[in-house]
Amino acid sequence: MSNIAASIITIGDELLIGQVIDTNSAWIAQRLNRMGIDVQRRVAVGDERAAIVHALDEELSKSSLVIITGGLGPTADDITKPLLNEYFGGKMIVDERVLAHLKEMMIRRNRPVLERNMKQAEVPDVCTVLTNKMGSAPGMWFEKDGKVIIALPGVPFEMVSIMEDEGLPRLKERFTSDALLHRSIITAGEGESYIAEKIKDLEEALPTHIRLAYLPGAGMVRLRLTGRGGDAVQLAEELSAAQTAIAARIENIVVALEDIPLEHVLANWFRKEGKTLGLAESCTGGNVAHHLTQIKGASEYFKGSIVCYRNEIKEHVIGVATATIEQHGAISEETVTEMVKGALKVLDVDYAYAVTGILDSDGELYGAPSGTVWMAVADKERVDTKKFYFPFDRLRNKDMATSMGMLMIWKFINNRP
């Protein structure tokens, strides 16, 4: 078995003070993984010369491939490019293709061509330039002692564009490796301990080249089987067999047999059935609609959402009776029931979902304990309502309510308790 081991080094003070969440590493790891390249370490360091050099030394001693992001911009805090030039013993030269691209960009954006920008056309003569169609800082590909080092800008869409256009195709040519395959099972309604007990014997019987991981999230647990082997066809069969056996054992809680988010599971069902969905969202503030519309082609089934953050919108746009809110409060079974029925009618849909609640720690002001949320799902015949208590802060409660909302829709259409 030949394993290609990779490290990712992300550079930037903003990562170390927590100002920015690193999404680049996850994207890179996913893509390398699909090619059978194993990311074994990810390291983040600041914009400090010694720290960067040390990380390079260390990761190059462990991995055959090191991918570096960040520090390639035109400002004084960007020190990666000259540092790499020195590290690999090159000298800086102007790359004419990059220069032409920069000038063209500046003209297109109607901006003067500053000397500072022109600096970005300088690259170490010991690297292969990876074109950055989306921005001004080019990517760089170095080789040393049979190892590959790729440097990329930290701006996510620039990094993605360079890797898709040039980085990944070149890596594919350069490295061949064992197959690395995954299978997933998405479950809802039970915790990881429950599942682990149920499938104990199946888990223990897995061969050593197949691993099982549990990933718990809001009301759901994702199971991931990972296998590695020289024979991709045989490995795929082994993994599918294990997935089928586990899924059969916990059949009643299985949501999907692929690693897709719940919004994707919902889109698949609604599009298959040719049914439509609409929402009335108060406390989630549009977040359920935002999730549903992340899926391409959502308009085939999703008509829209009335984000009725203020009570007057619940009344005037959705038609909740003023008396209902006055008597029972905005956060009540009565109000959420009128909201879901109103959404069915106003949006003219087959299925509707409604949610109203108080996510903050000062819920008492609204006549309900903090974190109280009422939800409802309905079709023309049936209305299901449910009350939740979310114990966290505003943002976490909002995310949790959004996930539990989509789960409630899923349970409704699948007749699950």
Place this chain on the structure above:
Amino acid sequence: MSNIAASIITIGDELLIGQVIDTNSAWIAQRLNRMGIDVQRRVAVGDERAAIVHALDEELSKSSLVIITGGLGPTADDITKPLLNEYFGGKMIVDERVLAHLKEMMIRRNRPVLERNMKQAEVPDVCTVLTNKMGSAPGMWFEKDGKVIIALPGVPFEMVSIMEDEGLPRLKERFTSDALLHRSIITAGEGESYIAEKIKDLEEALPTHIRLAYLPGAGMVRLRLTGRGGDAVQLAEELSAAQTAIAARIENIVVALEDIPLEHVLANWFRKEGKTLGLAESCTGGNVAHHLTQIKGASEYFKGSIVCYRNEIKEHVIGVATATIEQHGAISEETVTEMVKGALKVLDVDYAYAVTGILDSDGELYGAPSGTVWMAVADKERVDTKKFYFPFDRLRNKDMATSMGMLMIWKFINNRP
């Protein structure tokens, strides 16, 4: 100057295959930073014994504080706890307080008490237990050769709860350090090269203990000044002086003098002015509303959003004329103008924002090039419209449109071009 250097080690295969984006590190880094503790390295490794031990050795050789997240759960892929027990030469004992908490949790959740769960009450006798009110895996505090090691579960809200309740207060007692302070300037409308040229002399004149970083994002650049020093009062004065001088130089593009997101800047303005805002969102699918409602107290000014994903909702709920869509298309200046006027009326607000576009790569199907987005902002007197082209994929275009939309509202209310 005394610097406390810290490392964060995150454990879990899901981080290395890119299945999960690591938000824990950013949160921990932020909180340590506020206390003057410098995170100098972040390392992610898989659920592999040798990799974890190696990372521990390495980070303990570099940092006085090492924070570990992940691998504390009850399933077979969670190996951190026994490994730490061995690493620090302890033996596993049952912690009665954790056991009682576990039993109480299981009863509250109406779940049987499994032996597997009870295992979670076992902790190394060489650690101090940090209570996990939100879950079953306790946090652990180890000391070795004057260094502190904290192990936390990887589930974000459990990690946060343990750190807030016990981790951070204990760290505050344990470490004293230099002040580490930040000042920010948020700008819109120019790139980082433009800003760097404008403030070149000011940047060069900064003392060595103050650093300036540029953080570019959709249409905006955030500048961050970071200073470190023994005298917090003096440092604060120096930083504020530098911030004032830079902000004065680029006055025309300054959005805010604190590191807050645009939705917060908008909330501040609307609440101060006592004005209301409403939205009509098509292609952003509720994402603008979702952003605005991330801010506590948003209901003081934000009434709601009509997420009119399908044309029939644009017509029936917002009142866009069928003829307008038929003649000019759903993605047109005429349609977005009727949307914004409709939102002003239907939601009865002082200001409204509307957006309609095609984010996918198959825009041609809708009679507009892919990435074409029309936006409008209006009050009772005035309507501004603008056409954008976003060049990325669906999800990035959606985020970009959301940011540019909030920026367009900000420009409208501040009379910026």
